[in-house]
Structure formats: structure tokens, C-alpha cells
Amino acid sequence: MTTKLFGQAVQRVEDDRLLRGNGQYVDDLMPGALHAAILRSPHAHARILGIDVDAVLDVDGVVAVYTHEDLDGAMAEPLPLLIPHPTLTHGRTQYALARDEINYVGEAIAMVVAVDRYVAEDAVGRIHVDYEVLPPVVGIENARDGELLVHDDVPGNRAARMEQEVGDAEAAIAAAPHRLSLDLEVERSACMPMEGRGTVARWDTDSHRMQVWTSTQTSSGVRAAVAAKLGLDLGQVDVITPDVGGGFGVKIVHPWPEELLVPMAARALGRPVKFIEDRREHFISSAHERGQVQHVDVGFDDDGRLLGLSVQFWHDNGAYTPYGLIVPIITSTQLLGPYKPANYKVVFDSLYTNTVIVTPYRGAGRPQGVYAMERTMDAIAAYLGKDRTVVRAANFIQPDEFPYDQGLLFQDGRPLIYDSGDFPASLEKLKALVGWDDFERIRDEARAEGRTVGIGLACYVEGTGVGPYEGGHVHIETSGKVKVSTGLTSQGQGHQTAFAQIVADELGVPFEDIEVVTGDTRRSPYSVGTFASRAAVMSGSAIALAARKTREKVLRIAADALETTPEDLEIVNGVVQVKGAPASRIELGTIAVLSNPLRYAFDEASKAATQFAVGDPTKPPVADDDEPGLEGKDFYSPLRSTFANGMHAVVVETDPDTAEITILRYAVVHDCGNLINPLIVEGQIHGGVAQGVGGALYERMAYNEHGQLENASFMDFLMPYVSEVPKHIEIDHIETPSPLNPLGLKGAGEAGVIPSAAVFASAIEDAEGFSITSMPISPSELFALRLHHEQKLQEGPHA
Amino acid sequence: MSTHAPTQTDPATGEELHDVRLHVNGIVHQVRLPARRLLSDALRHDLGLTGTHVGCEHGVCGACTVLLDGQPVRACLMFAVSAAGQELTTVEGLAQPDGRLGHVQQAFKECHGLQCGFCTPGFLTTITAGLRDNPDPTEDEARDMIGGNLCRCTGYQNIVKAVCRAAELGRLEPDQEDQS
Numbered sequence: 001m002t003t004k005l006f007g008q009a010v011q012r013v014e015d016d017r018l019l020r021g022n023g024q025y026v027d028d029l030m031p032g033a034l035h036a037a038i039l040r041s042p043h044a045h046a047r048i049l050g051i052d053v054d055a056v057l058d059v060d061g062v063v064a065v066y067t068h069e070d071l072d073g074a075m076a077e078p079l080p081l082l083i084p085h086p087t088l089t090h091g092r093t094q095y096a097l098a099r100d101e102i103n104y105v106g107e108a109i110a111m112v113v114a115v116d117r118y119v120a121e122d123a124v125g126r127i128h129v130d131y132e133v134l135p136p137v138v139g140i141e142n143a144r145d146g147e148l149l150v151h152d153d154v155p156g157n158r159a160a161r162m163e164q165e166v167g168d169a170e171a172a173i174a175a176a177p178h179r180l181s182l183d184l185e186v187e188r189s190a191c192m193p194m195e196g197r198g199t200v201a202r203w204d205t206d207s208h209r210m211q212v213w214t215s216t217q218t219s220s221g222v223r224a225a226v227a228a229k230l231g232l233d234l235g236q237v238d239v240i241t242p243d244v245g246g247g248f249g250v251k252i253v254h255p256w257p258e259e260l261l262v263p264m265a266a267r268a269l270g271r272p273v274k275f276i277e278d279r280r281e282h283f284i285s286s287a288h289e290r291g292q293v294q295h296v297d298v299g300f301d302d303d304g305r306l307l308g309l310s311v312q313f314w315h316d317n318g319a320y321t322p323y324g325l326i327v328p329i330i331t332s333t334q335l336l337g338p339y340k341p342a343n344y345k346v347v348f349d350s351l352y353t354n355t356v357i358v359t360p361y362r363g364a365g366r367p368q369g370v371y372a373m374e375r376t377m378d379a380i381a382a383y384l385g386k387d388r389t390v391v392r393a394a395n396f397i398q399p400d401e402f403p404y405d406q407g408l409l410f411q412d413g414r415p416l417i418y419d420s421g422d423f424p425a426s427l428e429k430l431k432a433l434v435g436w437d438d439f440e441r442i443r444d445e446a447r448a449e450g451r452t453v454g455i456g457l458a459c460y461v462e463g464t465g466v467g468p469y470e471g472g473h474v475h476i477e478t479s480g481k482v483k484v485s486t487g488l489t490s491q492g493q494g495h496q497t498a499f500a501q502i503v504a505d506e507l508g509v510p511f512e513d514i515e516v517v518t519g520d521t522r523r524s525p526y527s528v529g530t531f532a533s534r535a536a537v538m539s540g541s542a543i544a545l546a547a548r549k550t551r552e553k554v555l556r557i558a559a560d561a562l563e564t565t566p567e568d569l570e571i572v573n574g575v576v577q578v579k580g581a582p583a584s585r586i587e588l589g590t591i592a593v594l595s596n597p598l599r600y601a602f603d604e605a606s607k608a609a610t611q612f613a614v615g616d617p618t619k620p621p622v623a624d625d626d627e628p629g630l631e632g633k634d635f636y637s638p639l640r641s642t643f644a645n646g647m648h649a650v651v652v653e654t655d656p657d658t659a660e661i662t663i664l665r666y667a668v669v670h671d672c673g674n675l676i677n678p679l680i681v682e683g684q685i686h687g688g689v690a691q692g693v694g695g696a697l698y699e700r701m702a703y704n705e706h707g708q709l710e711n712a713s714f715m716d717f718l719m720p721y722v723s724e725v726p727k728h729i730e731i732d733h734i735e736t737p738s739p740l741n742p743l744g745l746k747g748a749g750e751a752g753v754i755p756s757a758a759v760f761a762s763a764i765e766d767a768e769g770f771s772i773t774s775m776p777i778s779p780s781e782l783f784a785l786r787l788h789h790e791q792k793l794q795e796g797p798h799a
Numbered sequence: 800m801s802t803h804a805p806t807q808t809d810p811a812t813g814e815e816l817h818d819v820r821l822h823v824n825g826i827v828h829q830v831r832l833p834a835r836r837l838l839s840d841a842l843r844h845d846l847g848l849t850g851t852h853v854g855c856e857h858g859v860c861g862a863c864t865v866l867l868d869g870q871p872v873r874a875c876l877m878f879a880v881s882a883a884g885q886e887l888t889t890v891e892g893l894a895q896p897d898g899r900l901g902h903v904q905q906a907f908k909e910c911h912g913l914q915c916g917f918c919t920p921g922f923l924t925t926i927t928a929g930l931r932d933n934p935d936p937t938e939d940e941a942r943d944m945i946g947g948n949l950c951r952c953t954g955y956q957n958i959v960k961a962v963c964r965a966a967e968l969g970r971l972e973p974d975q976e977d978q979s
């Protein structure tokens with residue numbers, strides 16, 4: 001057998017091209033295209049009284065300008081509400097170009113198309129808009145009190161209220177020996193891929209086809225949106241996703257206004273048109289996430305075991321709800337983590353504010369949920385004077401309890417049933433990795449030196465690999481090379497490598513002979529997209545199934561040619577041979593020729609094939625139940641999500657004077673089922689932890705009371721540089737394979753970021769000795785908290 | 800050599816154009832550009848050297864870093880006309896003359912120092928210059944070397960590793976090429 005590649009730290013095939021500067025990101029394509037620039041609202045809330053574009057028309061180099069008046073048919077309607085939900089009683093979406101009201105700074109109002117971006121921006125600056133400025137709603141508190149409304153017809157700014165309950169939480173809390181309440185807050189942050197959004201479109205007048213290249217996480221989704229909005233048949237639209245410079249969620253909103261406007265203009269003008277977002281635009285007109293206010297009531301026993309848990313939270317969904325309630329539903333369900341509260345109730349309100357929309361950002365609602373739950377665990381431990389790991393262990397679902405039904409509905413509408421895991425084993429590994437049991441000594445030593453250190457941990461469970469399906473297509477060429485296609489896209493996770501590893505093993509072909517294409521609707525029209533840590537689970541499984549089908553066909557034809565049975569054959573290094581008699585062999589490329597009764601001798605492989613005779617001369621050359629060609633296609637559609645899990649621990653030091661927070665150690669134990677490629681999985685963890693550090697300690701969206709985002713640049717929005725991330729991350733894996741898919745996989749893409757706010761809050765609280773309830777936490781905020789607590793101590797217990 | 804009288808007007812935009820000679824990766828390009836064309840845009844769109852990426856266009860992320868007479872500069876903060884006559888190296892110029900990956904590129908590949916690859920060209924040029932000044936950095940010096948570049952994907956640990964690995968490769972087999 002060829003060496004097994006599944007599980008190996010194979011170096012990535014993507015890298016050579018990217019390292020030479022030969023990557024093909026969307027702005028690298030179609031040189032010479034016209035460029036679009038968008039006029040965006042300078043106000044958070046206003047009515048548009050009139051738009052005057054006259055001054056634009058005589059700018060040299062301008063080709064066209066569009067406002068809402070120029071849109072027709074479906075383009076003039078609001079953008080789709082992608083994921084409706086019965087409790088989303090007041091869903092609202094924006095127009096591709098604003099019609100009469102704007103609801104956030106950055107909302108698109110007009111588009112100019114010109115010979116280059118410089119000229120297009122010049123022209124945008126000359127558009128005159130008459131606004132009636134309205135008071136904006138900024139922040140969850142203002143949204144909740146409902147005095148001012150974002151949308152006139154949405155009372156209380158409430159897009160949705162949703163409730164789920166298992167058992168009777170309130171009664172259980174009331175009857176519990178101990179009770180606690182917590183009020184918590186998490187700020188907004190954002191994906192911030194280094195490449196912003198971008199779209200290029202070309203209308204082919206000869207073939208009446210629309211071709212769109214876009215930096216998306218779902219080419220099939222954009223395709224459907226473009227077809228629907230521009231009145232084209234699906235079959236007339238190709239969407240191709242080239243190299244994507246990071247996504248992390250923000251590139252899944254299908255469609256972004258620009259993804260429709262650019263093809264629309266390309267068709268109208270008969271010339272290719274390109275839109276490449278700049279960084280400020282990305283801040284003010286793409287999407288954010290995370291902002292929530294939470295209230296927790298919990299009842300527990302002397303061991304810290306949960307008896308009842310009741311959570312209410314308020315979720316800031318921004319100005320519109322194109323992506324429905326996915327984020328808060330995930331918070332409300334994934335909050336439970338590895339624990340089993342006997343009784344659980346959750347209620348959330350999803351609220352409108354005059355700010356950028358909120359859609360999933362890596363982790364998608366889970367960081368907030370884990371934060372709520374883990375803050376609660378820490379609070380219980382503090383209240384009972386118990387070790388924080390002991391309280392957690394008391395609440396773990398045990399290894400013999402899987403599959404474990406939490407009794408709730410998950411975001412995909414399926415039951416929240418965990419498929420596998422071993423939480424006690426994970427905790428033991430984490431404690432060993434971070435030196436948990438030894439920390440008291442380290443703390444004492446640090447204290448003796450006048451230093452303050454703290455340790456924290458946080459656990460999570462992550463529903464990954466949500467359905468409904470993905471497909472795989474495997475095609476063996478007459479050269480013996482294998483071409484693989486799957487519809488979901490890649491944004492840097494190494495899909496081409498991981499999928500090629502799977503195919504190499506399934507087919508017994510050399511890794512180097514496999515080429516994987518992702519996100520091209522010409523090759524894979526049926527697909528969903530890259531999000532929710534689903535690529536390996538969904539496309540990986542589909543590709544494995546497709547490869548198995550292909551293998552079956554290979555062996556069937558080879559058996560015929562070698563006059564044996566498929567069971568007696570094996571594939572080694574791209575050659576089919578008789579087990580135990582390897583001289584009796586046939587190349588895969590030759591089988592590809594034999595699979596197609598069109599026997600012209602195009603090349604060496606076809607000449608070689610003439611020595612074999614296959615097929616029954618009494619039947620047609622292509623049998624009723626067969627097709628020409630050596631291909632296999634299959635889809636994988638799981639019953640429900642698979643549940644990955646993990647635990648993080650961090651040791652921090654807080655500066656006694658400046659309140660600066662330094663990371664001393666960071667440890668991760670991670671269970672994503674079977675690992676396809678540990679190199680890639682660890683890379684995903686590294687990247688996730690960095691984003692988590694950003695979210696926990698630095699990043700926030702600084703909206704002022706006018707709804708202006710005051711830090712809409714990399715200068716002011718503080719993403720971690722190398723100086724902010726842990727120098728080293730200790731990683732240990734535990735593999736509890738998922739029983740739900742053929743390879744035992746669970747998703748790994750988001751894990752690194754999920755417990756960050758919780759784990760840092762835990763460690764900082766441990767270091768400082770007072771509770772941390774609002775994240776992120778900056779040095780100045782920590783400093784202020786210290787003063788506050790000193791004052792309280794001085795005022796004494798009666799104050 | 801750095802000032803150029805406008806020689807022509809762009810018929811499409813009416814902008815004054817300047818004739819500029821850009822020396823990039825050892826090749827001289829004669830281009831006609833408006834004075835306000837950023838160096839990053841000129842490299843990408845006028846010369847087709849799309850390896851240099853633009854992540855912020857305000858000088859913070861480092862994705863657009865190129866070498867100007869050997870020194871790392873932000874191509875998004877510079878007009879193309881001001882680079883005239885100076886020697887520029889972009890990511891396309893970092894491979895070895897025989898076509899193999901340069902040491903820094905090779906090290907990134909071995910250490911999984913990239914994911915989406917968008918920030919990568921800026922890191923590669925920055926580190927190339929950094930290792931020329933300090934061919935044998937400690938881990939902390941490696942960290943300093945990349946302290947001005949943003950990456951949203953990798954978390955940096957593997958990039959630091961790649962810097963150290965590139966230094967090691969350089970010691971094993973001194974790079975044949977020195978573009979600047």
C-alpha cells in the first residue's frame with residue numbers, strides 16, 4: 001500500500017503559488033476592467049430627500065452612475081432575508097442602493113463606474129445628497145429601552161424574541177441550596193480579513209453568460225442571488241471563487257450589495273466591472289459580531305453541580321437581519337458547553353441599532369455563550385471556595401453518556417445531540433499542559449517578587465459540520481492525474497491539501513497527481529459554503545464518498561481487463577494490480593481510456609489500452625446503468641451536526657502600575673475527531689487564538705452616540721501583531737471520532753477563538769481578585785476597576 | 800531622476816501623465832502614470848505584478864511592503880513617480896535565480912507560516928531585508944523583525960519559526976541572489 005496520508009503533517013500544496021506572488025485573488029483578475037466606487041451614508045440614521053448626480057456626469061473617465069432609481073425588477077426590491085425563522089417576526093433587509101432611508105453609517109447609496117478607482121472616488125465625492133438626519137439608536141441599552149426606533153414599524157427595536165426551555169429552570173433555581181446572578185457584557189468585534197471584499201463581473205454578450213469572480217465563502221450562494229436579482233437563469237451564471245485572503249465569516253453574506261451591483265453594471269455597460277473594497281469601507285459597510293448583554297441566574301448544590309440555569313440576553317443585530325438569527329441561536333444553545341444543567345431556560349431579544357449589520361464571525365455566537373457559562377462556573381467556584389476545575393468536572397457529561405441529547409433545537413433546526421467526546425480526559429490533559437496543580441506555588445513565588453499572576457480556563461463544545469450537504473467530484477484523466485472538485489470555497493485553510501490527502505488514500509494515487517478545485521460553480525453547481533467549521537466534515541466526507549465510487553468503477557473495469565474480480569485487486573501508487581501478483585497490472589490512466597468506448601488513439605495511454613478488451617460484445621458499448629468516463633460523484637448529507645470540543649487555559653501577569661496584561665502561557669486541548677492534517681489543525685488553532693486574544697483584550701467597535709465608528713482603520717482598531725499573541729501555544733489533541741461521517745471528522749476552524757473572552761476573564765479575575773464582567777478589557781479599564789475596588793474596600797462593608 | 804515634467808494628458812480622464820522608469824526585480828519598466836498613482840497600484844495594475852497586496856492602504860498592515868534599494872517600504876504610502884530610478888524588489892523577485900523558492904519562502908512553506916497568503920508577500924520582503932541586516936536572529940529578534948506586519952490568519956508563531964528557519968537555511972546554503 002501507498003503510505004497513508006490521512007493524519008500526516010503534509011506540507012501544503014497551495015503554498016508554492018502563494019509564496020511566489022502567483023496567487024490569484026479577486027483584484028488580481030481582469031486587468032483593464034472598469035472600477036466601481038460606492039457612495040456611503042455619512043449618517044447613522046437619515047431620510048434621503050434627494051440625490052443630485054449632475055456634477056458627476058461631466059467628470060472625465062466616469063462611465064455610469066447608479067442610484068436606487070436606476071434599479072429595476074428584483075434589483076429594486078430589498079435584499080433577501082436569507083435565513084427566515086418563525087420567531088424573527090420583524091426581519092428587515094436593506095436595498096442594494098438605499099431607497100429612502102439609511103440606517104447605518106456606510107450604507108450604500110450610489111455607485112459610480114469609471115475607468116479607474118481614483119476617478120470613481122473623485123466622482124463619488126461630487127454626488128450631492130439631501131438628508132433629513134434622524135436620531136440614531138446606538139448600543140444595546142438604547143435599543144432595549146425603545147424610546148427611539150431604528151425602523152418605524154418595529155416596536156421596541158425588537159427583531160425577534162426567542163425562548164427555549166428544558167425542565168423547569170426557575171423552579172429548580174428557587175429550590176436550589178445556592179443561587180447566584182450575574183450581569184455580563186461583550187463588545188462588538190469583526191472578522192477583518194486582510195483582503196477586503198471584492199467582486200469582478202463580465203457579461204459575455206456572445207454566449208449570454210454572466211461570469212462573476214468574488215471573494216466569497218459561498219460561490220453557489222452568490223450565483224443563486226445574482227441569477228434571482230438580475231433575472232437570469234441559474235444556468236447562465238458562473239461564480240468562481242479564486243484565492244481568498246481570509247474570510248472568517250464576513251464573506252458569507254450572499255449577496256453583498258456590490259455582488260449584485262457589479263454584475264448588473266457589467267451587463268448594462270457590456271464591459272467588465274470590478275469593485276475592490278478599501279479598509280475603511282470594510283469597517284463601516286461589511287459586518288461585525290459579538291455584541292451582547294447577558295443576565296444569568298443559576299441554582300446549584302454544595303458540589304457546584306448545576307440544578308437550574310436561566311439565561312436572558314440581548315443581542316445587537318445592527319441595522320438589518322439578512323442572516324436571520326443564526327448568531328443568537330448559537331449563543332443560546334452552545335452556551336451549555338460540556339455541561340448538563342438539569343433545567344435550562346434561555347430567552348433572547350435580537351435588537352436593531354443604527355450600526356453595521358451583525359453576521360457570523362469565526363465562532364459565531366459561541367464566544368459569547370461560552371463566556372456566559374464559564375463566568376458562571378467561575379462564580380460558582382468562587383462562591384463555594386472550590387477549585388474551578390473541580391466545579392467544571394462535577395458538571396461534565398460523562399464519556400459513557402454519548403450520544404447526549406441536550407433537549408434543545410440547534411441553529412440548523414435539528415436536535416442538539418452531542419455525538420462524542422471525553423471531557424474528563426480533556427481536562428486532565430489541560431491541567432497537565434498548563435501546570436494547573438502547580439500554580440499555587442508559582443503564584444506565591446511571583447507574589448514574593450511583587451508580581452501579580454493569574455490562571456484561567458474555559459471549556460467549550462462547538463457544533464461543526466452543519467448540513468444540509470456538500471458534494472465531491474473525482475475525475476481520473478487518461479494521464480492518470482486525478483481532478484477533484486468540491487463546491488465549497490477556501491479562504492486559506494488548506495482545503496486543497498487536506499482533500500488531496502483524503503483522495504490519495506482512498507484511491508491509492510500519489511498525492512502529487514491530485515489537483516483539487518474549490519468554489520467554482522462550473523465544476524460544482526450544488527454546494528453550500530465554507531462556514532461553521534464544516535469544510536472537512538462536509539466536503540471531506542463527500543470527496544471520500546466520491547473517491548470510493550470512483551474506486552469501485554476503477555476496480556470493475558480493471559477486473560474486466562485483467563480477467564479477475566475486483567476483490568482480488570488493489571491500487572498502489574496509481575497502478576491497479578492483482579494482489580500477490582503485482583506483475584499483472586494496469587495503469588489508472590489506461591483504465592480511464594477503457595472507461596470511454598470512444599477508442600481514438602489520442603495519446604500513449606489510449607495506445608496502451610488497445611491491448612485490453614473490455615465489455616461484452618453482445619451489449620451496447622455503454623451499458624444502461626453506466627456512463628462513459630472514469631468519474632465518481634457523491635454528496636454527503638448528515639443527519640445533524642457533529643460536536644467538536646476543547647478547553648483552553650491561560651496564565652497572565654498584570655502589571656501593578658500600568659495594569660498591562662501579559663500572556664505568560666497558553667494551552668489548548670482540542671478534540672476535532674480524527675485529524676486529517678495536524679499541521680493545518682494546529683495552524684487553525686494558532687490563528688484562532690490570535691483572533692481570540694484580539695477580541696478579549698483589544699478589539700472593539702468604538703461607536704459614538706451619533707453612530708459614527710470612530711476607529712474605522714487599522715491604526716485605531718487594535719488587531720494583534722506578533723507582540724500581542726502568546727509566544728508559544730501548548731497544544732494537545734484528543735481524538736473521539738464522530739460516528740456521523742465516514743472519516744470520523746469534526747470541524748476545527750473556529751475552535752481557537754471560542755473560549756478566549758472567557759479564559760482571559762477567568763485569568764484576570766484570578767490575578768486581581770475581583771470579578772470581571774465586561775470584555776474586552778483594556779489596561780485603562782482594568783486600572784479603573786482596581787480603583788473602584790480599592791475604594792469599595794476603604795468604604796468598608798457598610799458602604 | 801525623481802521629478803518628471805508631465806508629458807501627456809490621459810485622454811480618458813484628462814489627468815496629466817508622467818513618464819517614469821521603474822526598476823523592479825532587475826527589469827526596467829517604462830510607464831506613463833498620473834502623479835497620484837500609488838506605488839502599490841502601479842506595481843499591481845500597471846506592471847501586472849499582483850503579488851504585492853493591499854490590505855489597508857494606510858500604511859499599517861504591511862501587506863504591501865516592497866524593498867526600495869533594499870529597504871522595506873510601504874508601497875501604499877508612496878507615489879510611483881517617487882520610486883523612479885530606485886531599485887525595487889517585490890515578492891516576485893524573491894525566488895532563487897534557478898527558480899527554486901528563496902530561503903524565506905522555503906521556510907514559510909516548511910513552517911506553515913501562511914494560511915490565506917494575503918499578508919505573506921509583505922512578510923517575505925520584510926524578513927528578506929531583516930535577515931540581510933541580522934542573518935542570525937534570536938527568537939526575540941525574529942519577533943521584532945516582523946513586529947510591523949499584520950496577519951489575521953496564522954497567529955504568528957509559525958511565522959516566527961519561519962524567520963528562524965530561513966536564517967538556518969541561509970547558513971546552510973547562502974542565497975545566490977541578492978536583488979538589491
Ligand code: FES
Nearest residue numbers: 854856858861875
Ligand atoms: S496596504 Fe500598505 S501598509 Fe497596509
Ligand code: FES
Nearest residue numbers: 914915950951952
Ligand atoms: S495568511 Fe492570511 S492574513 Fe496572513
